[in-house]
Amino acid sequence: AQKVTQAQTEISVVEKEDVTLDCVYETRDTTYYLFWYKQPPSGELVFLIRRNSFDEQNEISGRYSWNFQKSTSSFNFTITASQVVDSAVYFCALSEVTLSGGYQKVTFGTGTKLQVIP
Amino acid sequence: DSGVTQTPKHLITATGQRVTLRCSPRSGDLSVYWYQQSLDQGLQFLIQYYNGEERAKGNILERFSAQQFPDLHSELNLSSLELGDSALYFCASSAEGLADYNEQFFGPGTRLTVL
Numbered sequence: 001a002q003k004v005t006q007a008q009t010e011i012s013v014v015e016k017e018d019v020t021l022d023c024v025y026e027t028r029d030t031t032y033y034l035f036w037y038k039q040p041p042s043g044e045l046v047f048l049i050r051r052n053s054f055d056e057q058n059e060i061s062g063r064y065s066w067n068f069q070k071s072t073s074s075f076n077f078t079i080t081a082s083q084v085v086d087s088a089v090y091f092c093a094l095s096e097v098t099l100s101g102g103y104q105k106v107t108f109g110t111g112t113k114l115q116v117i118p
Numbered sequence: 119d120s121g122v123t124q125t126p127k128h129l130i131t132a133t134g135q136r137v138t139l140r141c142s143p144r145s146g147d148l149s150v151y152w153y154q155q156s157l158d159q160g161l162q163f164l165i166q167y168y169n170g171e172e173r174a175k176g177n178i179l180e181r182f183s184a185q186q187f188p189d190l191h192s193e194l195n196l197s198s199l200e201l202g203d204s205a206l207y208f209c210a211s212s213a214e215g216l217a218d219y220n221e222q223f224f225g226p227g228t229r230l231t232v233l
Contacts, residue, residue, distance in 0.1 A: 037161075044120075045153070045208055045224040091161055106163035106176050 002027045004094050006109035013082050014117050021077045021112045023092030029053075034068065034075045035093040039111070040085075048090075051075065052097075082116045089113045121145065122225035124209050130231045136197040139228045143190055143211030149173070150192040151212075151222065152184055156205035167192055196230070204232045 003026040013019045025034065036048040049059060051068050059066045063080045079086050095106040121144035131137055143150050152164040154177075163176035167186035178184070181199075186192045196203060206229050210222040 043206070044226055045210070047210070047222040047224065050221070093161075093163075095163070106174075108161040108163075110160055 002029075002094055002096070002105055002107040004092055004107050004109035006090075006092055006112045008112045009110070010113045010115070012115045012117060015084060016081050018078060018080050019082050019114065019116075021079075021090050021092075021114065023075045023077065023109060025073050025075065025092070025094045027073075027094060027096070029096045031097050033095045033097060035091075035095070036066065036075075036077050037091045037093065038088045039091065040088040048077075079114075082114075084116050084118050087114060087116045120223040120225065122209060122211050122223050124207075124225035124228050126228060127226065128229050128231070130233065131199060132233055133199055133201060135199050135232075136195065137199065137230065139194040139196070139207055139209075139230070141192045141194070141209030141211075141225055143192070143209075144213075144223050147211035147213050147223070148190065149212045150186055150190070151210040152178075152192070152194050153208040153210065154205045155208065155227075156202070158202065159205075164194070199232045201232050204230055206230075 005024045008022055032053045034051045038046040038048055049066055056068050056070055065078045067076045089111045091111045092109040093106055123142045125140045129137055141150060148169045151166045154162045154164055164178040165184050166174040170186050181197050184194045206227045208227045209225045212222045
């Protein structure tokens with residue numbers, strides 16, 4: 001069965017600190033997708049990234065970076081020089097991939113609430 | 119503004135009733151996704167449609183159904199509502215092709231309260 005664990009329930013950092021949000025997953029599939037989403041206090045969901053299981057290259061987008069390590073089944077998310085606007089709940093998710101390219105059995109983690117203190 | 123619209127924003131109804139949630143994707147996006155977020159279950163993927171056809175199914179109950187119309191808008195129908203169906207329902211769209219896809223854009227959500 002698929003499982004996504006975000007062990008950090010809440011994290012508080014002071015502005016400009018770097019912070020890493022952990023995501024550990026379990027799956028028997030060899031092909032799968034991993035995602036990160038952001039949910040700010042206003043409640044909307046924001047898609048951040050999708051990574052497929054064949055691409056272990058780390059990704060950087062501005063202050064955001066993602067470290068995908070298949071060997072440890074982890075897909076961690078780092079925010080560099082955090083800002084107050086980064087305060088949100090962050091969700092990691094895992095899905096298998098159907099032959100048509102669709103998604104099934106999408107499993108979300110329980111989320112990590114990040115508070116950035118000015 | 120993501121370009122994805124959802125109506126209504128809030129919905130209050132009673133147990134046993136049926137409701138329809140509507141989603142209009144971004145212009146040109148062929149894929150529509152539905153998600154449910156509740157305190158008990160957390161975030162759950164319900165279903166995905168691509169160009170009018172169901173592509174993937176998640177934890178969608180039999181009491182729930184969805185469809186995507188020729189104009190690409192989608193509706194999520196929830197029937198025989200129970201208290202536990204109270205949740206925030208998100209719709210998302212993406213310009214998804216068969217081989218790969220672009221990022222998902224989320225609507226503001228419909229908050230359903232079942233009394």
